[in-house]
Amino acid sequence: KNEVEQSPQNLTAQEGEFITINCSYSVGISALHWLQQHPGGGIVSLFMLSSGKKKHGRLIATINIQEKHSSLHITASHPRDSAVYICAARGNRDDKIIFGKGTRLHILP
Amino acid sequence: DGGITQSPKYLFRKEGQNVTLSCEQNLNHDAMYWYRQDPGQGLRLIYYSQIVNDFQKGDIAEGYSVSREKKESFPLTVTSAQKNPTAFYLCASSIFQGVGTEAFFGQGTRLTVV
Numbered sequence: 001k002n003e004v005e006q007s008p009q010n011l012t013a014q015e016g017e018f019i020t021i022n023c024s025y026s027v028g029i030s031a032l033h034w035l036q037q038h039p040g041g042g043i044v045s046l047f048m049l050s051s052g053k054k055k056h057g058r059l060i061a062t063i064n065i066q067e068k069h070s071s072l073h074i075t076a077s078h079p080r081d082s083a084v085y086i087c088a089a090r091g092n093r094d095d096k097i098i099f100g101k102g103t104r105l106h107i108l109p
Numbered sequence: 110d111g112g113i114t115q116s117p118k119y120l121f122r123k124e125g126q127n128v129t130l131s132c133e134q135n136l137n138h139d140a141m142y143w144y145r146q147d148p149g150q151g152l153r154l155i156y157y158s159q160i161v162n163d164f165q166k167g168d169i170a171e172g173y174s175v176s177r178e179k180k181e182s183f184p185l186t187v188t189s190a191q192k193n194p195t196a197f198y199l200c201a202s203s204i205f206q207g208v209g210t211e212a213f214f215g216q217g218t219r220l221t222v223v
Contacts, residue, residue, distance in 0.1 A: 002151070012178075033212060041146075041197045041217050048211040086152070089202065090212055093158065095140055097201055097212055098166075101151035 004089050005029050006100035014108050021103045023087030026068065030092040034061050034072050037084040038101065046085075047071070053105040077107045111136045115200050115215035122143045122187075122194075122222050130218050132200035138213070139204060141183035145169060146197040146217075155198075158183055187220065194222045 004025045004096050013019055014029040034046040044062040047068060054061050058077075061071040074081055101108070113134040122128045132141065140159045144152040144167075154167030158177040172191025177183055183202075187194045195217050203212035 024170070024180075031211065035214060041213050041219050042198060043217050045211075046216050088152075094156065095203065096154065097142055097144075097182070098154075099144065099152040 002101040138202035
């Protein structure tokens, strides 16, 4: 079992829908990252969380440390949001960064 | 502006040749990491370094080598011993063992071996 699990693996939605991507982890962490990967492969860092909630534009990320769970939400989704979203947890013992397998999001116009 | 730079973005090599991928950061980060991603797969750890002149193998180190002679640089060499070198490679850096401190990620290098 991967130490960082994401769900769903694939998600197709209509433009305008509210999107939720989930990330569960089994290790103690010092920080959790949400990344966006576009079809060409380039990685963009969206959020770093160690507690609570962060918002940037239409993106919201939350983390519940006790439940070892984080969510990434996209409000008013748009076709340009289509990408792979990756959760990455940084272990608090060895500092390794462990990645989830990603969620492939496709927003239809 | 501080950041982490990988170069080049796309790289083509002939089979049997060694190739070195560059990763440089000016963030004064102690820890640096190399990951590999295959199509449809998650990122897997190749090597990581927490301090200059020291590094550890990750989950898939075979066929790769690294060096950490300077704090800001962590080059990855894909050797001819790596059986399937074509992949996307990602470099990252962070302050070692800082709770709530941010890791930074390079843009990635897509290596194609023909």
